[in-house]
Amino acid sequence: MxxxxxxxxxxxxxxxxxxxxxxxxxxxxxxxxxxxxxxxxxxxxxxxxxxxxxxxxxxxxxxxxxxxxxxxxxxxxxxxxxxxxxxxxxxxxxxxxxxxxxxxxxxxxxxxxxxxxxxxxxxxxxxxxxxxxxxxxxxxxxxxxxxxxxxxxxxxxxxxxxxxxxxxxxxxxxxxxxxxxxxxxxxxxxxxxxxxxxxxxxxxxxxxxxxxVSFANSEQINKAPKAFTMRWQILRTTAASRLQIDLPEAFYDFSHEKALFCSGVYHAPVATRWRWMMRDSHDYLHTIVANPFWSLKKKVGTLVLSCLCLVPYSPLSDFVVRYINNPLARRRAVEQ
Missing domain, CATH: 3.90.550.10 (Spore Coat Polysaccharide Biosynthesis Protein SpsA; Chain A)
Known part of the structure; x- marks a missing residue:
């Protein structure tokens, strides 16, 4: 055995x-x-x-x-x-x-x-x-x-x-x-x-x-995504030196991008939310549209929810952020 x-x-x-x-x-x-x-x-x-x-x-x-x-x-x-x-x-x-x-x-x-x-x-x-x-x-x-x-x-x-x-x-x-x-x-x-x-x-x-709204068990939503970027670079170096594998400089991960999305729009004025979506959302949207692990239904649903963050009504926008970021908010919304 x-x-x-x-x-x-x-x-x-x-x-x-x-x-x-x-x-x-x-x-x-x-x-x-x-x-x-x-x-x-x-x-x-x-x-x-x-x-x-x-x-x-x-x-x-x-x-x-x-x-x-x-x-x-x-x-x-x-x-x-x-x-x-x-x-x-x-x-x-x-x-x-x-x-x-x-x-x-x-x-x-x-x-x-x-x-x-x-x-x-x-x-x-x-x-x-x-x-x-x-x-x-x-x-x-x-x-x-x-x-x-x-x-x-x-x-x-x-x-x-x-x-x-x-x-x-x-x-x-x-x-x-x-x-x-x-x-x-x-x-x-x-x-x-x-x-x-x-x-x-x-x-x-x-x-x-x-x-x-948090990133895994991290109290600070900005801290863990920055650490992910550092870890990817260390992994790139390790893969190149030990496995002779060249990884790209950038990585794609929805969990990482949604943390940045939340930090950009949660509790933010409507003008700030629009500005983030217009200027800073490219990688976030890419991890939805090009996500190789998701079905078309999940991609469309996430895009629609993300767009709701642009409405002037802040309580709705903040609820959507929690719904996207926190699986528990999602489950309890369904139960209610």
């Missing part, structure tokens, strides 16, 4: 850490090994980790950021397959067995699965990520600059030999996080990606109010 390692990278998440570790230990796949890497936590995380004794492999390191933790994990994992579970997320009991079943069907570099969106208390919200499946030609699309639909870190299982072709990633002071970006898109340049169209875990979002 092939072994799989669940790696939990933790920093100051003592509130959620035990839930993540328990979910990893409760996998119904017998050959599952659990490693917890604590990245210099200053809360009570160490005591929680030590409480599991030899049921897990514990690694305590000085704080270096998520990229540093991933680099260390890829170096020490001795199994051929791994899931990187964020310490505030969880896996359902069959996650490891189901991804291993898929790995057995081909030479997959990555197997991804959906995650149910949870609130900070662990209650499911009815939403899940991602909302689109990864196509079989992820590699070709990435070479054209398109970031394919992928779940966050915890929804991905990797062939470790593929990760080793991408990692270690330079531990830049300017961006110590976003290690899952390099794993998700870097491995897709190494080999094919498989998609399991069901939820095998939970993704904790700490801002789950339908009135929020």
């Amino acid at each position: 092939d072994r799989i390692t669940i790696v939990i990278c933790n920093y100051n998440y003592e509130r959620y850490l035990a839930t993540a570790i328990d979910s990893a230990l409760q996998q119904d796949y017998a050959a599952t090994h659990v490693i917890v890497i604590d990245d210099g936590s200053t809360d009570g995380s160490r005591a929680i980790i030590e409480g599991y004794g030899d049921r897990i492999q514990s690694v305590f390191k000085s704080n270096g950021g998520q990229v540093s933790a991933y680099n260390h994990a890829v170096e020490i994992v001795d199994a051929e397959f791994a899931i990187f579970l964020d310490s505030d997320d969880l896996l359902y009991p069959s996650a490891a067995s189901e991804v291993m079943q898929v790995f057995g069907t081909g030479d997959w570099a990555k197997v991804q699965f959906r995650l149910d969106v949870m609130d900070s208390a662990g209650n499911t919200t009815g939403a899940y990520v991602p909302n689109s499946s990864a196509p079989r030609n992820c590699d070709t699309l990435l070479r054209g600059g398109w970031l394919y639909p992928s779940p966050p870190a915890s929804g991905n299982a990797y062939r470790v030999s593929a990760l080793k072709q991408v990692f270690p990633i330079p531990e830049a002071i300017a961006d110590r996080y976003g290690a899952d970006f390099y794993a998700i898109y870097g491995t897709a340049l190494v080999g094919p990606v498989a998609d399991i169209p069901k939820s095998l875990g939970g993704y904790r979002v700490h801002n789950t109010k339908s009135s929020n």
